[in-house]
Amino acid sequence: MAKITVLGGGFGTALAVMLYTTQQHEITIWSALPEEIEAMRRDGEQKEKLPGVKIPNGISLTTDLSVVDDSDLVLFAIPSAYVRETCQKVAPHVKEGTVIVNAGKGIEEDSLKLLSTVFAEEIPNGAYVVLTGPSHAEEVGRNIPTSVVAASSNKMAAYLVQEWFSSPTFRVYINDDVTGCELGGALKNVIALCAGISDGLGYGDNTKAMLMTRGLHEIERLGSALGSRANTFAGLTGLGDLIVTCTSMHSRNRRAGILIGQGVNPADAVAQVGTVEGYYCCRAAYGLARRYDVEMPFTDGLYRILFENVNVKDAVQSLLDRPKKHEYEKLI
Ligand SMILES: NC(=O)c1ccc[n+]([C@@H]2O[C@H](COP(=O)([O-])OP(=O)(O)OC[C@H]3O[C@@H](n4cnc5c(N)ncnc54)[C@H](O)[C@@H]3O)[C@@H](O)[C@H]2O)c1
Known part of the structure; x- marks a missing residue:
């Protein structure tokens, strides 16, 4: 004891x-x-x-x-x-x-x-x-x-x-892998906000699966720049936490995202829901992505919605309009 x-x-x-x-x-x-x-x-x-x-x-x-x-x-x-x-x-x-x-x-x-x-x-x-x-x-x-x-x-x-x-x-x-485990736990909240926005906009399961899978890629990219192991993110802290946060109504990040997707101003949505770590973490992740020169499209898109007053649907469209690429960039 x-x-x-x-x-x-x-x-x-x-x-x-x-x-x-x-x-x-x-x-x-x-x-x-x-x-x-x-x-x-x-x-x-x-x-x-x-x-x-x-x-x-x-x-x-x-x-x-x-x-x-x-x-x-x-x-x-x-x-x-x-x-x-x-x-x-x-x-x-x-x-x-x-x-x-x-x-x-x-x-x-x-x-x-x-x-x-x-x-x-x-x-x-x-x-x-x-x-x-x-x-x-x-x-x-x-x-x-x-x-x-x-x-x-x-x-x-x-x-x-x-x-x-x-x-x-x-x-x-x-x-x-302390860095990897901490990054996985922090950054999944950014993707959960995106998943909530997708639900609030009335998008479907395909969209959610895209957000989770490609979200994991960008988490992994930043993790690798900070020295964490890629397989950490395939574990409980990356994939596991992404699944639970992006799909559950217990998630305050997802709930705040749903409100934003339904048209509520981001700061008001956060005030309604309470502690929404992804809101603050988005700003930090955006800063780290710039510091380490890592491409993080969902983090960037969310940052523009939360802090630059960009219309949600415009932000989604500019994500979908990004240049075509290989699924595993590092392999080509
Ligand atoms: N809630 C969950 O299911 C859950 C699960 C895993 C991890 N977490 C993480 O744990 C952390 C806490 O989450 P939570 O849901 O308990 O948050 P919360 O908003 O419910 O607050 C937790 C506690 O923080 C304390 N607190 C509030 N203001 C404070 C202050 N000014 N100084 C010191 N303490 C203060 C209070 O005791 C409060 O009950 C977050 O980082 C969250 O991401 C939460």
Whole structure:
């Protein structure tokens, strides 16, 4: 049994309930928002984000970060925009070698840094592991069979996460391609927004399949420029997460995309849906594509829709009008 502090009350609550009910770990959920902790105490669940999933009495709830002091593992489930500031608050409480797990998906918008870099800069004494893959909170919190990947350059830390998180309903694979796993998790949200737009426009399954397949190609191209392995993207973090995010109504990225496809202004769509990581990640991916000179047509098209006020149908048409090419550019 491990002592685990979970930071964040959304996806964090789902992971906390899963870890407590399947493994009987000692779990505390911390939130930066006192009103969130108060509501969870009162209601016995996170009614807004995870209605119907009871938080067992054995899980502690707090706004006090001193709980990290003697934790074996600290699990971040925080939107990427708040990760650096949360790391800075947590760092003074982290002992040398504490396992730091990041379940968040994104790229720091201004610096274009991957979250592993943010963690390395802010909590250098932690053993960093990214936990990613197709894992909607609504299903994880109900112990519906799910599989994810724990990636780290620290083999022992990855094994510990595999050991502590695995259960009959939660299967954890390990991987050492941290960059690939993080990019897969972050960039699939960009493609999920595109898939939602396609649904909102009333397009069909063919269009969705095109977006997922060609989307995976552009994710792989950027991944390869950043030094990740191509086969990482054929796994849970690339293909697996693309399938779940592009097809499920649990996906906030897809839901925001549907609204945009139906004519809602992108900023209003994001405000309606809540945390839409793909919106911020699109800007970061667009910046990285330019920095590394990588062709990313869907990211470019989405960027023009989200931030340059380009009409959705015009953006789609200019994607379809691109020059004819070989399916595997590198082979010709
Ligand atoms: N929800 C899912 O199904 C799911 C699944 C896999 C990964 N993720 C990733 O996990 C991360 C969190 O997602 P989520 O769905 O829990 O998001 P969310 O918007 O529900 O927020 C999660 C929590 O962040 C905390 N928070 C809010 N404002 C904060 C602030 N200013 N400072 C510190 N903490 C703050 C709150 O505790 C909140 O409950 C995202 O990167 C998301 O992509 C989510």
